[in-house]
Amino acid sequence: MFSKILKWAGIVLASLLVIGAITYSVLAYKFNQKVNNTYAVNVRPIQVGTDSATIANGKHLYEIKGCGECHAADLGGKVFVNDPAIGTIGGSNLTYGKNGLPESFDDKAWLSALRHGLNVENKSLLLMPSEDYYRMDDEDISAIIAFCKSQPYVDRPSPEIVIKPMGKILAVLGKLPLFPADIIDHQHQQPAVVEKTASVSYGKYLSASCTGCHKTTLTGGENPVPGGATVANITSSGHIGKWSKDEFITALRTGNTPEGKALKNEDMPWQMTAKYTDVELEALYLYLKSL
Ligand code: HEC
Numbered sequence: 001m002f003s004k005i006l007k008w009a010g011i012v013l014a015s016l017l018v019i020g021a022i023t024y025s026v027l028a029y030k031f032n033q034k035v036n037n038t039y040a041v042n043v044r045p046i047q048v049g050t051d052s053a054t055i056a057n058g059k060h061l062y063e064i065k066g067c068g069e070c071h072a073a074d075l076g077g078k079v080f081v082n083d084p085a086i087g088t089i090g091g092s093n094l095t096y097g098k099n100g101l102p103e104s105f106d107d108k109a110w111l112s113a114l115r116h117g118l119n120v121e122n123k124s125l126l127l128m129p130s131e132d133y134y135r136m137d138d139e140d141i142s143a144i145i146a147f148c149k150s151q152p153y154v155d156r157p158s159p160e161i162v163i164k165p166m167g168k169i170l171a172v173l174g175k176l177p178l179f180p181a182d183i184i185d186h187q188h189q190q191p192a193v194v195e196k197t198a199s200v201s202y203g204k205y206l207s208a209s210c211t212g213c214h215k216t217t218l219t220g221g222e223n224p225v226p227g228g229a230t231v232a233n234i235t236s237s238g239h240i241g242k243w244s245k246d247e248f249i250t251a252l253r254t255g256n257t258p259e260g261k262a263l264k265n266e267d268m269p270w271q272m273t274a275k276y277t278d279v280e281l282e283a284l285y286l287y288l289k290s291l
């Protein structure tokens with residue numbers, strides 16, 4: 001009797017292992033397909049300035065768009081995910097130093113990366129959040145490029161990207177935003193310049209930096225990073241509905257909310273929102289309150 005149970009348990013276990021192995025091979029196959037998929041896009045050329053005002057705007061944008069979190073403050077690149085199950089992911093060296101961008105990385109390549117999430121082979125960059133950047137106007141996107149190109153060269157090799165089985169599974173199941181080119185509207189027509197005043201429309205424009213975590217509706221929910229803190233509702237039906245403009249600005253500059261919560265920078269990147277100008281924060285406040 002006992003040996004019969006053991007035999008059946010063995011058969012069940014073996015079948016589960018086989019099913020698991022087949023499921024994983026299918027997912028890994030889909031993952032490789034996504035990695036190797038090439039995109040045919042039309043990269044609209046724009047003029048990239050070199051004047052000091054443009055470069056200063058680009059420096060500000062590099063800070064408030066969080067580029068430094070993944071590419072380092074000196075633009076030399078750094079590892080920002082190092083997880084035994086998911087893998088190792090780092091932002092590339094964005095300078096033309098030794099082991100950095102090749103000389104052939106021209107404005108078209110910059111635009112292709114920032115507006116289409118593509119590398120020079122027209123394959124999707126991995127985890128580079130171009131889905132948050134592709135709607136930026138020509139003025140801002142060219143300022144970022146101008147700033148990056150004006151920075152001192154750093155001789156550091158770009159980190160090698162290694163995606164482990166769990167990372168592949170999560171990416172294929174859409175639980176990890178690994179393929180920006182998959183979710184970008186490649187036909188989107190960016191305006192030459194949007195009006196940058198404390199207005200609802202400018203707040204909406206800036207909120208592209210919040211929707212990656214707070215969702216397109218800005219009502220929050222599950223964290224896009226597996227295991228991360230639940231994301232807050234930042235529309236007027238959340239706490240923000242009761243906050244004054246000054247309380248909102250204090251919360252985004254210090255991480256301290258009127259309810260007495262100290263936001264952790266790892267959960268809610270307030271050290272990044274701290275660098276927004278008053279006009280930018282006011283615009284965000286007006287937009288979020290309008291939702
Ligand atoms: C969440 C992390 C993250 C943020 C934030 C981020 N990047 Fe990236 N970026 C990456 C990763 C990772 C790669 C490399 C992807 C690859 O090689 O597949 C990358 C690649 C790039 C590339 C392409 C380089 C090449 O060799 O093809 C450019 C250009 C770039 N990023 C610019 C920027 C700029 C400018 C910003 C801010 C506006 C920014 N990135 C913000 C993670 C990030």
Ligand code: HEC
Pocket residue numbers: 206207209210211212213214223229230231232233234238239240251257261263264267268269273284
């Ligand atoms: C990397 C993900 C991420 C990004 C990007 C992000 N947030 Fe958050 N935010 C969170 C998480 C997670 C929480 C909840 C933290 C907690 O409950 O401790 C949060 C909380 C907040 C809160 C506090 C809400 C409350 O009820 O206490 C505000 C306000 C906020 N975010 C505004 C913004 C704005 C504005 C932007 C865009 C400029 C933004 N966030 C971008 C992840 C993010």
